[in-house]
Amino acid sequence: MKSVLVIGSGGRCHAIVHALHKSPSVGKIYCAKGNPGIAQWAELVPIKETDINALRDWAIENKIDLTVVGPEVPLSLGIVDEFRKVGLKIFGHTQAATQIESSKEFAKIMMQKAHVPTAAFRSFKDYSEAFDYVKSRPFPAVIKYDGLAAGKGVVIAYDLEQAQVALQDMLLNNTFGHDKVVIEDFLQGPEFSLMCFVCGKQVVAMPLAQDHKRVFDGDKGPNTGGMGAYTPLPFITPQEKQFAIDHIMQPIANQMAEEGCPLSGVLYGGLMKTADGIKVIEFNARFGDPETEVVLPLLESDIYPMLYAVATKQQLPSLHWSNKAVMGVVLASKGYPGKYEKGSPITGLNDYDGIVYHMGTAIHDEQLQTAGGRVMIALAITDSLSLSQQKVYQQIEKIHCPQLFYRKDIGHWAFEENTEQTVVIDGKQMALQIKEKVREKVDSLISQNKRVPALAVILVGDNPASKTYVNGKIKACALTHIESHLINLPETISEQELLEQIETLNNDDQIDGILVQLPLPKQISTEKIINAIAPEKDVDAFHPINVAHLWNAKTDLVPCTPKGIMHMLREMQIDIDGRIAVVVGRSNIVGKPIAKLLLDANATVIMAHSHTKNLEEITRMADILVVAVGKKHCIGKQHVKRGAVVIDVGINRDIDGKLYGDVNFDEVKPLASYITPVPGGIGPMTIAMLMENTLDCYKLRNK
Ligand code: NAP
Numbered sequence: 001m002k003s004v005l006v007i008g009s010g011g012r013c014h015a016i017v018h019a020l021h022k023s024p025s026v027g028k029i030y031c032a033k034g035n036p037g038i039a040q041w042a043e044l045v046p047i048k049e050t051d052i053n054a055l056r057d058w059a060i061e062n063k064i065d066l067t068v069v070g071p072e073v074p075l076s077l078g079i080v081d082e083f084r085k086v087g088l089k090i091f092g093h094t095q096a097a098t099q100i101e102s103s104k105e106f107a108k109i110m111m112q113k114a115h116v117p118t119a120a121f122r123s124f125k126d127y128s129e130a131f132d133y134v135k136s137r138p139f140p141a142v143i144k145y146d147g148l149a150a151g152k153g154v155v156i157a158y159d160l161e162q163a164q165v166a167l168q169d170m171l172l173n174n175t176f177g178h179d180k181v182v183i184e185d186f187l188q189g190p191e192f193s194l195m196c197f198v199c200g201k202q203v204v205a206m207p208l209a210q211d212h213k214r215v216f217d218g219d220k221g222p223n224t225g226g227m228g229a230y231t232p233l234p235f236i237t238p239q240e241k242q243f244a245i246d247h248i249m250q251p252i253a254n255q256m257a258e259e260g261c262p263l264s265g266v267l268y269g270g271l272m273k274t275a276d277g278i279k280v281i282e283f284n285a286r287f288g289d290p291e292t293e294v295v296l297p298l299l300e301s302d303i304y305p306m307l308y309a310v311a312t313k314q315q316l317p318s319l320h321w322s323n324k325a326v327m328g329v330v331l332a333s334k335g336y337p338g339k340y341e342k343g344s345p346i347t348g349l350n351d352y353d354g355i356v357y358h359m360g361t362a363i364h365d366e367q368l369q370t371a372g373g374r375v376m377i378a379l380a381i382t383d384s385l386s387l388s389q390q391k392v393y394q395q396i397e398k399i400h401c402p403q404l405f406y407r408k409d410i411g412h413w414a415f416e417e418n419t420e421q422t423v424v425i426d427g428k429q430m431a432l433q434i435k436e437k438v439r440e441k442v443d444s445l446i447s448q449n450k451r452v453p454a455l456a457v458i459l460v461g462d463n464p465a466s467k468t469y470v471n472g473k474i475k476a477c478a479l480t481h482i483e484s485h486l487i488n489l490p491e492t493i494s495e496q497e498l499l500e501q502i503e504t505l506n507n508d509d510q511i512d513g514i515l516v517q518l519p520l521p522k523q524i525s526t527e528k529i530i531n532a533i534a535p536e537k538d539v540d541a542f543h544p545i546n547v548a549h550l551w552n553a554k555t556d557l558v559p560c561t562p563k564g565i566m567h568m569l570r571e572m573q574i575d576i577d578g579r580i581a582v583v584v585g586r587s588n589i590v591g592k593p594i595a596k597l598l599l600d601a602n603a604t605v606i607m608a609h610s611h612t613k614n615l616e617e618i619t620r621m622a623d624i625l626v627v628a629v630g631k632k633h634c635i636g637k638q639h640v641k642r643g644a645v646v647i648d649v650g651i652n653r654d655i656d657g658k659l660y661g662d663v664n665f666d667e668v669k670p671l672a673s674y675i676t677p678v679p680g681g682i683g684p685m686t687i688a689m690l691m692e693n694t695l696d697c698y699k700l701r702n703k
Contacts, residue, residue: 001027002304005059006042007049007079008070009033011330011377012289014357015296016068016303017042025304030062036368037358037376052079059088066091066308069265072286076102080264091311093285096261100252101268101285104146104182110259111280114251118280121184127171134163134183144282145170146180154223156186189274190413191281192233193291194244197319198253198263199310205245207298207321208233209291210413215337217409224337225374226290228410230327230385231298235413235642236273237621239580244271244278252283264310293357293377294326327388327411328379329396330359331404336373344370344403351398354391355379370403378406385414423572423674427564430571431684435480438691442481453698454483455513455539455690456505460498460524461491465653466517472687473515480691485511495524499532506534512701513539513694536700539693542588550593553600556700557693562594564685565626565647566601572674574624574645576601582622584608584615584635584662590628590649598624615639633664637671645674649682 004026006017014037020026021041029042032055038044047054050073059067067083069075069092078095099106105123110116123146124130134141134157143166145153153170157163170181193211197204209231215221249269256263268284268291287296296303300320309316333340346368349356356379360372378399380391389411396406442452455477459470470486477484489498498516505514514537520526530538535545541557549556558566569576581603585591595605608618610629619625619639627635628649640646650662661678669675676682 001025002065002308003028003030003063004304005029005045005055005062005064005067006031006034006038006070007055007067007074009035009038009049010070010289011357011359011374012287012292013070014038014359015293016070016287018355018357019296019299019303020068023302023304025302030064032058035358035371036361036363037356049074050077052077052082055079056082056086056088059083060086065089066304066311068092068307070287072098072101072284075265075285089308089311091307092265093263094261097256097263097265098285099261100256100263100283104144104282105180107283108182110252110255114255116248116251116280117277119185119187121182123180123182125171125180127167130167130171130181130183131164134167135160137183137185139163140186142184142186143167143170144182144184146182187272187274187279187281189272190235191270191272192236193229193288194241194249194269194271195288195291195295196245196249196253196267196269197306197310197316198249198265198267199313199316200257200262200264201250201254202316203245203250203253203267204306204316204319205241205249206295206319207231208236208241209288209295211288211291212407212410215332215407217407222337224332226288226330227332227374227407228327228329228377229290229294230325230388230411230414231291231294232323232325232385233414234385234620234638237641238617239621240273240278244269248278248280264313290328290330290374290377294328294379297326297355297379297381298322298324324381324383325385325388326379326381327385327392328377329392329406329410330374330377331396331399331401331406332374333360333370333372334403334405340373341403342369342371344401346370346375346399346401346404348398348400352378352395354381354395356399370401375401375404385411389415422669422672424669425568425572425674425676425681427568427676427681427684430568431564431688434567434685434688435476435691438480438482438688438695441695446481451510452481452483453512453694454485454510455515455694456485456487456508456511458487458489458498458501458514458516460489460493460517460520463519466519470517472683473690476687476691477694482691482694491521493521493524495528498524498529502529502532506532506537511537512698513537515539515690537697539690539697540589541593541693547588547593551596557696558597558689559589559593560689560693561590561628561649561682561686562597563689563692564682565594565649566597567689568647568676568682568685569624569645574674576603576624578602578604579623580604580606580621581624581626582606582608582619583626583628584612584619585628585630585649587628590626594626594628598626627662629662631662632660633662635663635668637664637667640668640671642671643673644671646672646676647682648676648678651678651683 031042032045032047034044067090075098080092083090111118140158143155155166195206211226268288270282359374362371380388382388530542535543541559581598583595586609624645626647632652648661648663652660
């Protein structure tokens with residue numbers, strides 16, 4: 001069994017110690033200096049985290065197998081170099097590698113060299129040069145002190161006056177004790193954190209988390225070390241996370257290795273999802289706080305082999321994480337991040353159902369007391385973020401302390417609606433315009449004394465839904481001045497009789513389009529009927545020859561619903577090229593042809609169906625989501641990425657006769673950028689396209 005020394009004393013270290021406590025490889029845990037919460041699982045060592053020589057000597061004396069460094073200060077003081085000099089195994093970056101956090105300028109240079117997306121920047125030593133630069137840039141401007149500033153060395157200046165004060169503080173008044181600033185363009189979008197275990201060029205990512213930096217609800221007030229965090233993040237798709245790993249974390253790890261200062265600890269990416277994609281705000285060279293407190297409880301693997309492999313430059317193991325949702329709320333001393341009192345008694349922790357990590361507590365006269373700005377972080381771990389949020393705020397009431405306060409809105413980004421307004425696409429209006437154009441063309445034929453296009457619609461039996469659809473089609477013919485021939489056949493008609501009827505229509509010169517309303521009675525093979533319709537009269541474009549033409553990009557006739565969807569996307573000027581489209585449902589009528597058309601428009605297309613595992617994960621990748629399943633409300637908010645275009649093809653009729661889509665419209669609308677309603681979305685567009693197709697068949701036959 002291994003003995004481990006953890007260096008640090010906050011909530012982050014409590015979470016690390018907790019993970020080590022669960023490790024079957026670890027026997028004894030020590031923590032310098034730790035806190036009363038950590039003391040539950042580790043023996044506290046009264047050595048300051050900055051007293052590197054004393055820590056090193058203590059580790060040698062106590063035959064420590066592995067030391068794990070929590071905070072940034074000992075790393076930047078070179079604790080890792082010092083320990084390694086004497087052959088001690090230690091998890092954390094060398095002093096040189098820690099520059100990725102301790103020097104903003106160094107980090108920016110690494111990003112530039114590795115082509116990692118980040119905001120434009122310049123660094124300055126001279127006050128007046130910095131002032132001139134900031135004057136020349138758009139506001140707000142981000143002014144960062146170039147050195148460790150305990151999370152407080154960043155000012156977002158909204159005007160020149162604020163910029164001037166910040167620059168004076170950082171360059172003239174020596175508030176933080178150094179003399180360099182980085183001035184960056186301001187990026188906009190939700191921020192989030194991605195922590196990775198990194199050893200040289202090996203990168204193993206942890207679950208994403210989001211911190212809440214501002215002290216008050218609604219992200220107001222001054223910056224703090226973090227007032228709460230949660231995981232997972234519904235607004236970041238799996239592929240956006242993969243982008244961050246492949247294009248940010250991995251290239252930085254590679255660059256650092258190539259620069260001769262390889263990473264050997266946690267690389268923390270402070271990232272932002274901007275309108276132009278994921279960009280880097282900053283890097284930290286250690287576990288984030290409070291992100292670690294919400295991420296590490298999800299680790300199902302033994303943490304020790306990972307920490308040891310990083311420390312000893314071995315092959316990193318893969319890790320298993322629970323997919324539960326964690327919400328963590330920080331209890332802070334009133335007045336924080338400004339002046340606050342210490343020594344206020346805390347009670348009720350034993351009644352808390354869940355984990356509470358200590359951040360700044362002390363015990364005096366056997367009484368737990370506040371001893372820091374951020375005092376503890378209370379967690380709830382459940383199956384969903386909303387349940388975790390509910391639970392953490394219920395449970396937190398059980399913790400009593402007159403001097404503590406906490407934010408009431410941790411996790412708000414996860415539940416926030418799309419800030420842009422959702423466009424509900426009016427298919428009826430769009431369809432009307434198409435039908436009017438068809439009518440103009442038909443009228444021009446009439447004015448030239450030419451024959452009018454004619455559509456034959458065959459309805460077998462008296463299924464009420466089919467009757468409604470057929471009526472809609474006949475009405476559209478009337479509106480467009482296309483001639484319609486409704487052929488109503490009995491439910492009991494034989495397949496042969498129907499085939500003969502189709503043959504008659506095929507041979508009828510006065511008929512341009514033939515449509516057989518589906519579904520057909522059991523005695524008739526749909527396939528045989530579709531195959532019997534003459535390809536040049538096949539207004540639905542279901543005949544194998546027309547299907548083949550579509551897949552060969554010879555698109556004379558395109559099936560009506562997919563054609564309507566494409567028309568709608570183009571009409572709304574929705575970007576398709578290079579975007580990810582997910583099609584749910586793989587019918588020959590909708591799913592497959594729309595996938596082909598989207599591919600032709602240069603989308604990356606994923607098809608999902610009734611056997612697709614973890615459908616949510618797939619659909620949440622979609623920039624454009626097309627659903628044609630026929631299952632009421634099978635797509636809810638959990639399936640949809642914020643900002644997605646959602647096209648609902650499904651039509652489901654309730655017992656009361658009301659129509660519903662496959663998409664839960666009320667739930668999904670707040671997330672979507674564009675959405676089609678049911679009814680009134682794709683339905684009318686399908687009929688409008690049927691009119692276009694009839695006209696196209698007429699033209700094809702009269703070429
Ligand atoms: P369909 O022949 O009814 O087939 C449905 C498809 O959905 C199948 O490919 C099936 O997959 C898939 N599916 C079923 N349950 C699923 C689930 N839980 N998750 C993912 N996929 C699932 O298809 P359709 O003709 O395309 O019709 C689909 C819906 O669209 C129906 O409600 C229909 O009324 C409507 N529709 C509307 C219009 C319009 O004009 N608005 C036009 C056409 C269709 P498997 O192949 O794996 O079984």
